[in-house]
Amino acid sequence: MGVFDDKRFEQLDWMTQITETIESNLNGLLARLPDKVEFDAASLLAEIGRGYGSNLYLSANNIVRSYITALNEARNVGYEEQRRLTECFQFEASPDFELDAESGTMKGSLILRKIVPTLEDEELQAMMGQKGLEQFDRVHWSDSSLSRIHEIMDLLGGLEKEMAGRAFRKKNVAVRRRLIEIFSKNEWRIRNMELADKIGLWIALYIRNGDLSALINLTKVKVMTHNNMPIYSIEEEK
Amino acid sequence: MSYGSTFSLEEQGPLEKIGAKLGTSRAVFVSNTDRNLDRVGEFFLQIKDQYKVDLEKFTDPVERIVAQRWYESYDRNKKQFELAIGYDTIYAELVNSLTRLYTLNSGLKSPNQSKLYKWLRSMENRYNHKHKYRDGFIALYRYAAANIPMSGGGTEFGKDPNSVHVKNVLAILEKMRDKDEQ
Numbered sequence: 001m002g003v004f005d006d007k008r009f010e011q012l013d014w015m016t017q018i019t020e021t022i023e024s025n026l027n028g029l030l031a032r033l034p035d036k037v038e039f040d041a042a043s044l045l046a047e048i049g050r051g052y053g054s055n056l057y058l059s060a061n062n063i064v065r066s067y068i069t070a071l072n073e074a075r076n077v078g079y080e081e082q083r084r085l086t087e088c089f090q091f092e093a094s095p096d097f098e099l100d101a102e103s104g105t106m107k108g109s110l111i112l113r114k115i116v117p118t119l120e121d122e123e124l125q126a127m128m129g130q131k132g133l134e135q136f137d138r139v140h141w142s143d144s145s146l147s148r149i150h151e152i153m154d155l156l157g158g159l160e161k162e163m164a165g166r167a168f169r170k171k172n173v174a175v176r177r178r179l180i181e182i183f184s185k186n187e188w189r190i191r192n193m194e195l196a197d198k199i200g201l202w203i204a205l206y207i208r209n210g211d212l213s214a215l216i217n218l219t220k221v222k223v224m225t226h227n228n229m230p231i232y233s234i235e236e237e238k
Numbered sequence: 239m240s241y242g243s244t245f246s247l248e249e250q251g252p253l254e255k256i257g258a259k260l261g262t263s264r265a266v267f268v269s270n271t272d273r274n275l276d277r278v279g280e281f282f283l284q285i286k287d288q289y290k291v292d293l294e295k296f297t298d299p300v301e302r303i304v305a306q307r308w309y310e311s312y313d314r315n316k317k318q319f320e321l322a323i324g325y326d327t328i329y330a331e332l333v334n335s336l337t338r339l340y341t342l343n344s345g346l347k348s349p350n351q352s353k354l355y356k357w358l359r360s361m362e363n364r365y366n367h368k369h370k371y372r373d374g375f376i377a378l379y380r381y382a383a384a385n386i387p388m389s390g391g392g393t394e395f396g397k398d399p400n401s402v403h404v405k406n407v408l409a410i411l412e413k414m415r416d417k418d419e420q
Contacts, residue, residue: 048283048314056267056312058281091281093269098286101265101317110281 004224008192008233020230022124024193026081030088033067036113041106044099060112061086078131084123088116128193129183132200136176139204141168148207149175151215155222156182175203188221191230195221213237251365252376253325256304262319263289263310289319299383300376303328329365329372332379333358339382339395340411343404357415374414382407 009017039047047058064086068074077085089112097108141149149171153159158181162174179200182188190196199221205214216237224231263285270284289310296302304323311322337358341349349355365372382395385403389396398404 045314045317048312056283058283060279060281086279090278091274093274093281097269099267099283101267101312104317115278 003235004220004227005235006224006229006231006233007235009230012232017230020189020191022121022128022191022193023232024119024124025076026085026124026127026193027118029068029071029073029077030085030114030117030119032071033064033085033088033114036111037063037067039106039110039112041099041104044106044110045101045104048101058091060089060091063112064089078134080127080130084119084127088114088119090115124193125184125186128190129179129196129199131197132203133176133179134200135204136179136200139208141172141207144168144207145210148210152203152207152218153178155218179203188225189230190221192232195231195233251325251369252373253300253304253323253328253365256301257321257323257325259301260291260305260308260321260323261289262321263287265312265318298380300332300380303332326363326365329375330362333362333375335393335395336375336379336382336407336411337362339386339404340408342395342397343399343401343408345399353419354412354415357418358411371414371418374410378407378410 008023044058047062048056061082065074065082068077068082068085092111092113094108094110097106097110099106099110146166146168149168150163153163153171153175156175156178159174159178162171182199183190183196190199199218202211202214202218205211206218213236217234220234221231224234264287266286267283268286270282273282291305291308293302293305296305304325307323307328309322309324310319312318313320337355340354340358344352344354346352361371361375382403386395386398386401386407388394
């Protein structure tokens with residue numbers, strides 16, 4: 001078994017291998033969320049926030065979040081992922097829907113229905129690497145080693161001009177921009193969302209702490225991009 | 239005809255007493271179909287039977303201003319609408335109107351440098367703190383609104399320094415300031 005083998009890719013069925021479908025826990029989570037949520041008066045009244053007149057509304061985001069929390073997945077779902085999951089749901093009210101808050105009664109029905117059962121690759125591609133970027137954004141670059149930053153810039157490629165000079169902020173912006181470019185254009189052909197999220201995390205760990213296992217993992221991914229194959233997993237160093 | 243529950247007076251302010259004459263909507267909601275059309279992620283509610291203020295009932299200028307500023311807010315704990323009128327803001331506007339009346343008619347070159355102007359500006363936000371003058375300002379506004387022509391669509395006092403009513407108002411304001419600063 002080689003160091004640069006992609007075990008996950010080898011386990012995939014031939015159709016997925018050919019089409020390079022993106023793997024994501026997000027679709028697994030979406031499948032675990034209910035197909036529809038039916039409300040009674042009490043549950044609706046608990047969801048209505050404070051507001052004025054016609055600005056009172058129910059938020060699918062809060063409701064979806066509560067289900068995600070009940071599944072103990074809240075920690076794994078970032079802001080953008082939460083937003084996208086919420087967009088998979090739509091409220092449906094019967095024509096005779098009426099909610100009497102004072103008496104606590106309801107007529108008709110109100111349902112929150114799942115209208116998107118699976119997120120398509122285009123949508124997943126747009127979210128790829130976002131959680132890693134959130135980790136990346138937390139690093140204080142001015143406290144870090146310039147040489148480590150340059151190593152990362154060299155590894156990402158395409159940042160030769162930005163490597164000149166000592167301005168940390170410019171390098172930060174350049175690396176961030178390059179990462180977004182790598183994911184949006186699918187340059188490295190990473191097809192697993194969780195692996196993509198680790199790229200930003202590994203960059204943050206190496207720049208901040210000099211974490212060598214993070215650097216090794218990043219280097220492995222970069223080497224595997226030369227195989228001209230989609231990347232679903234790597235042998236991670238811990 | 240009243241809707242839902244009315245404001246339960248705890249404050250003794252004169253503007254609150256006017257507000258107590260106004261009602262609120264019953265908290266019965268239906269779907270806001272216009273806003274909900276093809277909408278994802280949110281479901282907007284609409285009050286089934288919105289309370290409407292009958293402005294024609296209010297001929298007194300102060301009551302009319304309070305009625306025009308009627309607002310309600312849904313209290314999710316009480317599950318009903320409550321009055322949410324900004325009495326402090328209304329009071330500030332009334333005092334500010336009198337301040338503008340003074341600056342237009344004082345005859346001074348720089349009225350905003352005068353003691354009376356500075357005192358008036360300091361009183362605008364004292365609805366609850368300097369409440370012993372509160373009734374005085376409101377009564378004075380009533381008197382001014384009834385006797386001094388307004389411009390700006392009926393919201394601003396005009397310039398008429400020879401008017402006996404204008405002189406009365408300015409004199410009373412001066413007396414109030416004098417008493418407060420003793």
